[in-house]
Amino acid sequence: DTRLDGRVALVSGGARGLGEAFARALHAAGASVVIADLLDDDAGRLAAELGDRALATHLDVTSQESWAAAVDATLGAFGTVDVLVNNAGIANAGPIDHYPVAKWDAVIAVNLTGVFLGVQAVVPTMKAAGRGSIVNISSVEGMLGGSHLHGYVASKFGVRGLTKSLAVELGPDGIRVNSVHPGFVQTSMTSRLDPTAVPIPLGRPALPADVAGTVVFLASDDSAYTTGTELVVDGGMIA
Numbered sequence: 001d002t003r004l005d006g007r008v009a010l011v012s013g014g015a016r017g018l019g020e021a022f023a024r025a026l027h028a029a030g031a032s033v034v035i036a037d038l039l040d041d042d043a044g045r046l047a048a049e050l051g052d053r054a055l056a057t058h059l060d061v062t063s064q065e066s067w068a069a070a071v072d073a074t075l076g077a078f079g080t081v082d083v084l085v086n087n088a089g090i091a092n093a094g095p096i097d098h099y100p101v102a103k104w105d106a107v108i109a110v111n112l113t114g115v116f117l118g119v120q121a122v123v124p125t126m127k128a129a130g131r132g133s134i135v136n137i138s139s140v141e142g143m144l145g146g147s148h149l150h151g152y153v154a155s156k157f158g159v160r161g162l163t164k165s166l167a168v169e170l171g172p173d174g175i176r177v178n179s180v181h182p183g184f185v186q187t188s189m190t191s192r193l194d195p196t197a198v199p200i201p202l203g204r205p206a207l208p209a210d211v212a213g214t215v216v217f218l219a220s221d222d223s224a225y226t227t228g229t230e231l232v233v234d235g236g237m238i239a
């Protein structure tokens with residue numbers, strides 16, 4: 001696969017789970033990848049395994065300073081940033097009458113403010129280059145409600161809306177912005193959930209790699225005329 005030859009991709013939360021699968025797939029398609037995560041050891045191991053064209057860097061998506069440092073590290077290593085995958089996320093849950101504001105604040109800070117800060121950090125470079133692709137990882141919970149998932153659902157609907165305002169604003173600069181909405185994916189985020197609790201027409205929960213092809217498509221020129229859209233990758237869960 002040579003679709004991303006010469007391109008540079010930064011993946012937030014790239015050390016494990018979906019982000020790891022995205023980093024591996026982008027790298028396999030020819031991109032240089034930056035694995036940006038709180039988990040420095042896991043990110044470092046993955047970068048070492050990928051070898052050439054891979055860099056691990058520390059990132060806390062809730063911090064503007066941390067984003068600036070991660071983008072600086074990317075520019076220092078690879079000279080530009082063509083693709084940003086805003087993947088880092090957390091989940092929490094609880095009935096609304098026992099859902100402390102601290103839980104709400106935490107999930108909004110990582111899942112929504114983290115995306116906003118990531119976009120702000122890369123847009124100057126992408127504008128100067130006259131091109132870029134931003135892929136925001138939302139969820140089926142950004143399309144439908146989910147009991148007890150108040151902050152999570154609000155953050156993922158927020159990511160979907162932010163994607164559209166950015167697509168409209170940044171299209172004239174050659175920057176595309178799209179959202180991806182995975183269903184039930186087997187990662188540490190879902191390890192305590194029962195995958196049979198929700199019917200999935202394709203008959204099984206997703207593995208992280210099942211979502212990666214969509215991210216490579218949105219990162220590459222195969223989707224050159226696709227912006228402001230939402231791609232659901234859920235085995236038919238919400239069909």
Ligand code: NAD
Pocket residue numbers: 012013014015016017018019036037038039059060061062087088089090091110137138139140181182183184185186187188189190
């Ligand atoms: P995960 O917990 O396995 O991985 C999340 C990664 O994000 C971890 O490496 C973690 O260290 C990193 N991270 C968390 N907070 C961070 C921060 N403040 N700064 C930088 N990195 C941070 O979870 P996952 O299932 O791989 O989820 C990845 C994304 O996919 C999330 O946005 C999640 O909401 C979304 N998603 C997951 C599913 C699913 O079923 N697993 C479904 C739909 C959407």
